[in-house]
Amino acid sequence: MKHLIPLTLLASTLAISGLVRADEQVTYPDGYRNWTHIKTMVLHAGHPLENPFKGIHHVYGNDKAVQGTKTGKFKDGSVLVFDLLNYLTKDKASTEGERVLVGVMVKNNARYPATGGWGFEGFKGNSKSERLVTDGGQSCFSCHTSQKNHDYVFSHWRK
Amino acid sequence: MKHLIPLTLLASTLAISGLVRADEQVTYPDGYRNWTHIKTMVLHAGHPLENPFKGIHHVYGNDKAVQGTKTGKFKDGSVLVFDLLNYLTKDKASTEGERVLVGVMVKNNARYPATGGWGFEGFKGNSKSERLVTDGGQSCFSCHTSQKNHDYVFSHWRK
Numbered sequence: 001m002k003h004l005i006p007l008t009l010l011a012s013t014l015a016i017s018g019l020v021r022a023d024e025q026v027t028y029p030d031g032y033r034n035w036t037h038i039k040t041m042v043l044h045a046g047h048p049l050e051n052p053f054k055g056i057h058h059v060y061g062n063d064k065a066v067q068g069t070k071t072g073k074f075k076d077g078s079v080l081v082f083d084l085l086n087y088l089t090k091d092k093a094s095t096e097g098e099r100v101l102v103g104v105m106v107k108n109n110a111r112y113p114a115t116g117g118w119g120f121e122g123f124k125g126n127s128k129s130e131r132l133v134t135d136g137g138q139s140c141f142s143c144h145t146s147q148k149n150h151d152y153v154f155s156h157w158r159k
Numbered sequence: 160m161k162h163l164i165p166l167t168l169l170a171s172t173l174a175i176s177g178l179v180r181a182d183e184q185v186t187y188p189d190g191y192r193n194w195t196h197i198k199t200m201v202l203h204a205g206h207p208l209e210n211p212f213k214g215i216h217h218v219y220g221n222d223k224a225v226q227g228t229k230t231g232k233f234k235d236g237s238v239l240v241f242d243l244l245n246y247l248t249k250d251k252a253s254t255e256g257e258r259v260l261v262g263v264m265v266k267n268n269a270r271y272p273a274t275g276g277w278g279f280e281g282f283k284g285n286s287k288s289e290r291l292v293t294d295g296g297q298s299c300f301s302c303h304t305s306q307k308n309h310d311y312v313f314s315h316w317r318k
Contacts, residue, residue: 037196037217039255047251058196092206096198096317126318158255159285 026106026121028128032081035060038069038155042087042094049143052132055100056087059155064107069157072150076117078107080153099126105140105153115141116152185265185280187287191240194219197228197314201246201253208302211291214259215246218314223266228316231309235276237266239312258285262299264312274300275311 029035038059043049060081061069068074081104086097102123109117120137124130133140144152188194197218202208219240220228227233240263245256261282268276279296283289292299303311 034195036193040199042253044251056199092203094201
């Protein structure tokens with residue numbers, strides 16, 4: 001028990017510095033390609049989010065997340081994946097290119113209270129270990145706050 | 160047994176006339192939105208297939224079909240869905256619009272010998288009953304023949 005206070009202090013320090021404790025890190029969403037595809041969107045050059053989100057992105061969800069996109073309430077354990085690919089246009093057809101990154105949102109209200117109950121992470125290209133989020137998800141969350149009425153999620157289920 | 164020959168003749172007549180017997184019709188692929196998303200492509204105005212395929216299309220497969228996109232051999236029971244949506248571009252972002260049609264390919268080598276073992280069908284918009292294929296799939300197949308080495312399927316699995 002004598003380590004309790006120092007560890008708590010450490011956790012606070014990490015939180016303030018924008019880091020996330022190892023046991024709070026968002027894990028790579030293995031198998032998401034077999035989850036449900038929710039929607040697709042293309043961001044072109046000149047879009048405010050073109051760096052780093054230019055390209056075609058697919059959004060996938062596990063069952064809890066899919067339910068959330070229908071109800072606007074996401075249960076703990078909901079996972080959404082933002083799969084960003086380069087986008088090549090030739091001969092009047094646009095096709096998928098190489099993967100740019102895999103973004104992940106994991107719902108855990110107790111673990112991520114500072115970012116709406118969501119943990120945010122990005123994995124570079126096809127890497128399952130090279131992480132892109134360095135501020136504890138604050139920059140992700142600052143954009144997602146606009147979707148507060150849909151539990152901070154942009155994606156809605158369509159027919 | 161006395162109806163055997165007339166029925167066979169009828170089937171031949173229907174096949175020649177481009178119709179498909181009711182019991183050979185491709186059924187609507189209920190639940191495909193929860194199948195595996197294989198790829199997405201956008202066909203723009205001016206593409207040779209713009210009528211009727213202009214828009215953003217997602218390709219989904221059941222488990223057998225997904226396996227086929229990896230091996231190039233599709234087992235009976237493989238079903239691929241081509242989900243075509245309108246495509247709206249505004250403020251440097253392109254988003255999904257209304258559904259144009261749902262195309263379906265069903266593998267059944269015994270049932271569809273004239274079209275590579277594939278049954279082809281299209282369903283208009285969000286309808287599960289309004290059918291679009293009127294020639295027994297010959298026009299679909301004529302384009303898919305270019306993919307003979309991949310069992311007549313354009314989609315390949317990507318990482």
